[in-house]
Amino acid sequence: MKSSAIIFVILIPLLILLSPMPIYSAHAEGKPFLAGIIRPNAKLQNIVDGFKSGMESYGFIEGKNINYIQPDNVTDIDSVIQDMIAKKVDLLFTITGPVTNKAKQKLKETGIPIVFGAVFNPVETGIVKSIPDPGGNITGIQISGSTEKAFEWLLKAVPQAKFIYVPYSTDSEAHTFIINILEKSAEKSHVELVTARTDTPEELTKALAAIPKNADAIFVPNSPFLISNLETIIKVAIERKLPTGSGTGQYKNGIMITYGQDHFHSGKMASRLAKSVLHDKIPAAALPIETTEFFLGINLQTAKSIGITIPGSILQQADFIVR
């Protein structure tokens, strides 16, 4: 009797040790999961990379128990989404508000869950009901919440600035919300704000050409259109020796100081939600929207180009610095 107890005591831990590490199996029938990815802009690839990396850390190995479909050409979003539905994806990973909104409409009756990687303000844009209770079959990472602080960081870097130029685009329903925050932040900081609507490249060029002479800095709000045309904005800012700030996290793409998301990190955060949906079988609607982490990024090359010296105290607090 004692020996059988010893056998059990030895065997059970041994079996546990020998049991394979958890690699989440896909469907009950052993078929790998299929996840669709819609990334509208190549500049957002880091989000996808972060998402895949996160998924791998949760045991979803690409080619083994999960496969991804990510079309390069997403000009026609509708047909891309339609294709995803036809291929019966188990989950759709979307980036940006407009793409997510369209996906939500298309996938309404399909039962396919959506996890979005970076939507500025999903509540304001009508993508979700509320942050804690998204509703529908959708959840994801919102990237709003850093605008006010990003504005403050710009002013900390350029304390003498009193006149801030803000181009904006109506490509997202969130623009009103952003402008509202910026106006309040300007008021708190005792600075003046000049906004300019730029929905097309031409309008942007025209607006940049018309930046008032007394402008001390440019603040780039979160907008897919503006990010797509960031080079134009940066070029003008450097020419005009205007410091740039943003809540987009686009410091690598030339903005002097940013306080916002890190794409890779946002993607990684989204992977946890996807894991909960695919493995834990938690309905997407039961997973509250999470807010991305905000990072302080400084592009010293841009600062140098416009002749700005970033104080050491700020540099000390920066998460990322492009030298």
Next chain:
Amino acid sequence: MKIKGSIRRRLVISLVLLAIIPLLLLGTLLSWQSFVIQQRQIIELQREKALRVLNQIGSIIHKQEELLSNALTIDYYILDIGSEKQGRFLSQMLSFSDESRVSIFNEIALLDSRGQELARESRTSIITPKDLRNRSNAEEFTVPLSKRQTYYGPVYIDDKTGAPFMLMSIPVIDTRNDIVKGVLTAEMRMKFMWDIVDRINVGESGVVYVVDRTGRVIVHPNPSVVLKGEHFDIENKSGISTGLDGSKAVLTNDILSLGTQRLHVMTEIPLVTALKSTYTSLLTIAVFLVLTLTGSVVLGFITVRQIIRPVESLAETALAISSGDIDRKAVVIRNDELGALSESFNIMTSRLAETITSLKNQITEREKAERALSESLREKEVLLKEIHHRVKNNMQVISSLLNLQARQISDKQYIELFNESRNRIASMALVHEKLYNSKDLTNIDFKDYINCLANELFSFYGISPKKILLKISSENIRLPIDTAIPCGLIINELVSNSLKYAFPEGKNGEINIILDKTSADDNDNFYNLTVSDNGIGIPGDLDIRRLKSLGLQLVITLVEHQLKGGMQLDRSKGTLFDIHFKELKYKSRI
């Protein structure tokens, strides 16, 4: 003969008692022990995971506390440096992040000794001097100020984001004079707990979650559980108990103490899932047991059959033999002890058959001999009867010859002598007649004999029994011929005397003959014979021993010499001869 008991049944019962029951008991015990061990191991494994979670959470929180404390140790004079520098200090602290570059603090504030915020920095908002507030009544201020120790607030969920936060405050102590000059309070981001519990796998369907001291679930892999504000009664929640969803589960409950706060790190696996491997083990044991039992039963029955079949065959053969079928043979199919027993049995029955045949032959022989003996005996009996018959006939012939002879004599005296002789011969012939008519050729019924003899004498002398009454009294006495003949002669003589002389001139009277067996010992029978009459009697002066009469001399001679007895004469009332004698033993004459 009917077999009442059954060896098969006894063996089966023995098999059940000795093999099956212990096996069942052993199996049950083994299963129970396996169940207990596996349950304990499941709980230990769960606890290990819970402790891992607990340690990770505790470690991060203490690191955060350490960050705050270290910062203050360096800048203990922070309360004196002015709001601008204080703001920068807080801003720098706000930029602290963990290994994943995730900000640790959401908001951080510096309070003076009155609870007034001197500076505050937020991760998401611009804080202006107008936004600074007085927190003198808040626990995050009063506890570190009064107790000089770190304050941990309850974990709370932000309604807007659903993210968990916790306030932590530490006293700002001026190391120069050890006075608490203010409080540094930070709103800590606790979302790291989500990642921790999310990365812990507790079996296939188990979860790790964290419950605060009020029972509110603050971290759960399914955030909707947290957002719904579910409460869980954590009292006695360990081992097999009711889980979060109300179903039975295996739970562990480990506590992380943070000041007055208690974070319960719970692990929960649905009971059915948790005991899946246990059930599998139990099933394996059960299958093993069933197979072993089946094997034992089959083996047992085969063994029983192998033992019982020859025994039953032997029993059947024995029954058949006992019923008379002596030629029945036991079937010998094996070379073991039972085979040897069957062989021995067959040898035994063969010998028995031989013995029986021999006995039968002996019996037949004996029966034949008995029959021959019986035949011989019968022949001898016939012969003896014939001899007695011939003796009697010869005596009758002698009597007839004497009668014929007597007819040629005219002298009455001589005629009487002839007649007396004839009566004597008749009395002897009567003995032989009685002998050959009797089944017993050695003894005669002497009462019957006396009766016949007396009647013949009455008849011979022509005396009516009505005139002289004859009374014979005797037991059923059988006498052998050696005794019967002298006795008969004695009675013949005495009764003849009474008939001739006791009742002269046709006088009426009575003759009594009494024969009794007086005594007997181991060897001899003693008799008493009384022959009496109430006649005139023998004159008193007449000495019977000196009489020339042959009759009485014969009586005396027969009594004293042949029967070796004695005789008295009583003349008081008629004549009474009282004779006693013992039965003569037969003497082999050949």
